[in-house]
Amino acid sequence: MNQSTPSATVRRPFPAELLASLKAELGERVSIAEAVRMHHGRDESPFAPQLPDAVVFAQNTQEVQFTVTLCAQHDVPIIAYGNGSSLEGHLLAVQGGVTIDMSGMNRVLSINADDLTITVESGISRKQVNEALRDTGLFFPVDPGADATIGGMTATRASGTNAVRYGTMRENVLGLKAVLADGRMISMGTRARKSSAGYDLTRLFVGSEGTLGIITEVTLRLYPQPEAVSAAVCVFPSMGDAVRAVIETIQIGVPIARVEFVDSLTIRSINRYSNLTLREAPTLFFEFHGTDASVKEQAELVQEIADQNNAEGFEWAMRPEDRSRLWNARHNAYFAMLQLKPGCRAVTTDVCVPISRLAECVTETERNIMESPLPCPIVGHVGDGNFHVAILIDPEKPEELEEAERLNRLIVQRALQMNGTCTGEHGVGLHKMDFLIEECGSVAVDAMRAVKRALDPRNLMNPGKIFSWVH
Numbered sequence: 001m002n003q004s005t006p007s008a009t010v011r012r013p014f015p016a017e018l019l020a021s022l023k024a025e026l027g028e029r030v031s032i033a034e035a036v037r038m039h040h041g042r043d044e045s046p047f048a049p050q051l052p053d054a055v056v057f058a059q060n061t062q063e064v065q066f067t068v069t070l071c072a073q074h075d076v077p078i079i080a081y082g083n084g085s086s087l088e089g090h091l092l093a094v095q096g097g098v099t100i101d102m103s104g105m106n107r108v109l110s111i112n113a114d115d116l117t118i119t120v121e122s123g124i125s126r127k128q129v130n131e132a133l134r135d136t137g138l139f140f141p142v143d144p145g146a147d148a149t150i151g152g153m154t155a156t157r158a159s160g161t162n163a164v165r166y167g168t169m170r171e172n173v174l175g176l177k178a179v180l181a182d183g184r185m186i187s188m189g190t191r192a193r194k195s196s197a198g199y200d201l202t203r204l205f206v207g208s209e210g211t212l213g214i215i216t217e218v219t220l221r222l223y224p225q226p227e228a229v230s231a232a233v234c235v236f237p238s239m240g241d242a243v244r245a246v247i248e249t250i251q252i253g254v255p256i257a258r259v260e261f262v263d264s265l266t267i268r269s270i271n272r273y274s275n276l277t278l279r280e281a282p283t284l285f286f287e288f289h290g291t292d293a294s295v296k297e298q299a300e301l302v303q304e305i306a307d308q309n310n311a312e313g314f315e316w317a318m319r320p321e322d323r324s325r326l327w328n329a330r331h332n333a334y335f336a337m338l339q340l341k342p343g344c345r346a347v348t349t350d351v352c353v354p355i356s357r358l359a360e361c362v363t364e365t366e367r368n369i370m371e372s373p374l375p376c377p378i379v380g381h382v383g384d385g386n387f388h389v390a391i392l393i394d395p396e397k398p399e400e401l402e403e404a405e406r407l408n409r410l411i412v413q414r415a416l417q418m419n420g421t422c423t424g425e426h427g428v429g430l431h432k433m434d435f436l437i438e439e440c441g442s443v444a445v446d447a448m449r450a451v452k453r454a455l456d457p458r459n460l461m462n463p464g465k466i467f468s469w470v471h
Helices: 016-029 034-040 061-074 126-132 150-155 201-205 239-251 264-274 292-308 320-331 333-338 355-370 398-417 433-440 442-455
Strands: 054-057 078-081 098-101 108-112 117-121 173-179 185-189 214-221 228-235 258-262 283-290 314-317 345-352 378-381 386-393
Touching: 016 054, 016 061, 034 054, 034 098, 061 078, 061 098, 061 173, 061 214, 078 150, 078 214, 108 126, 117 126, 126 150, 150 214, 173 201, 185 201, 228 292, 228 320, 239 258, 239 283, 239 292, 239 355, 258 264, 264 320, 264 333, 264 378, 283 292, 283 320, 314 320, 320 333, 333 345, 333 386, 345 398, 355 378, 355 386, 355 398, 386 398, 398 433, 433 442
Parallel strands: 054 098, 078 098
Antiparallel strands: 108 117, 117 214, 173 185, 173 214, 228 283, 228 314, 258 283, 258 378, 345 386, 378 386
């Protein structure tokens, strides 16, 4: 991929004495090997790799503080790294520096079942969290699909398939700890369900994309495992019919746990990749949580609404193994899509609009992509107005990248015109910096920049992301 990165890309000098000090303290957990740096200097965005000068594999908060303090003394940038699943260039070391790999910080620090909370280190993955909760009768519901780390999910304000019922990371992070740009530790929030004490710094860091500090601990809200769960697949003749069924379901207040839209091209890729035989047509994946009686009532209401919107039949997945197979296929949709065009890269975009405008937005997006020569599968967490388009391109053909960016602009600007947002859950990173200004206005972005300057006056924390350092 040859696309250059926006923002300031002048690499800062990397002092030999900094590397020597890091190695003296952390030994082999400091690497300057090109393969390691390459792994940590790229993500699934359309940008060319931007390698850090060194990678530190931290094992505890003290090592993060030590690394950040040393980097601050030498004026060297710091980038946090979780599982590398970001999509908008968040991880790229556009000014060089040190990447701190947090994956070794994956411990559960406490489970407070009576309070429905868990406190974890930020490098733990969402699947590891739920594995630790397996015998408690509780679970953590935020599910972005990829097995991302909790720190990364917090930093990007992640969402996912369960958000329509359980909310996003914004609603489910109760508190956190972070290392600031000068190496000081800050604690935000408590295990209490609410607070009126001062500024809400927790929410400030949720979605900050590593630009304000390195998150090291997170306290999460938990939920009881539902008594009953059922899932269904429902096929529609058109994307508009499927989305209208979702809108009506939400508007009458049916508390569905998940509702995912998948277009016919994505279904084709899922069938090949996951060895399924789903009908290749616009499809909704539903999941219902509750008691046996409430799940039955929800399912009957949704089926009635779907029938009124030309649904062509429900297929139920009642057994746990069938549900798992269905949702695993949905979670693997990104990798399945890539097989539609071997050797391709995906330029992904996501937008979120008011639920009342969703059918119009999806339908007009479908028209745009049908006029394009590029394959562009669509999936969406449509219960909260969010959908994703993966634009598949040959990385060796600049004209395909140009076409992908043209489509991206059309999709995002339409969402903004509908009073929506340029990103529902992927984050801004490098890729959507210009759109953030369109969405929020220059005054709001100036306010964000002022917060950044207050906490990170030398622009060391993941520089070049969300907004430019200067106007």
